[in-house]
Amino acid sequence: MTTDVSQADPLNLYTTHSFTDDQAYQAGLSSLVSGGALDGLSDEDKEDLLRRSRVFFFNQTYGHSISESDAKEAEERAHTTSAHTVPRDMSSTSGDPADQEVPRTLTFAELQALIDQGKTDQIPNNKHIPDALNVSSFSHTECRVFVFTRS
16 A cells, blocks of 8 residues: 555655755755855854755645754754664675665755865765866867768
């Protein structure tokens, strides 16, 4: 039997919703950030504003009415639970990459703090782009051009 999303526990649904992968949420967040809504705010105030945006989006999308305080408690519970779990790579003897835990998604404040501190090497999936031109030789492409004329 399939459980209807609207009948699921709203706080559980909220904490498991992938806001980072939700294109509609990310579009709204982008307009907030580009509008300067986060400028001049402390990290705590930024987190509160981002939580309000998630709660608003969630309530509008799923038709629930969870409060910001309930969402904060649910986020803290989810974070505490995930912080106390042993990563699979430490508990497993297998070297299979499929058995390893996926790195958690950083919050906006954590990401900004790493960037401000110059610790961009600690950002998951952040690739270093060298500050130099490619020194390999140029590639040469040859192609034949056919010209057709009407007679």
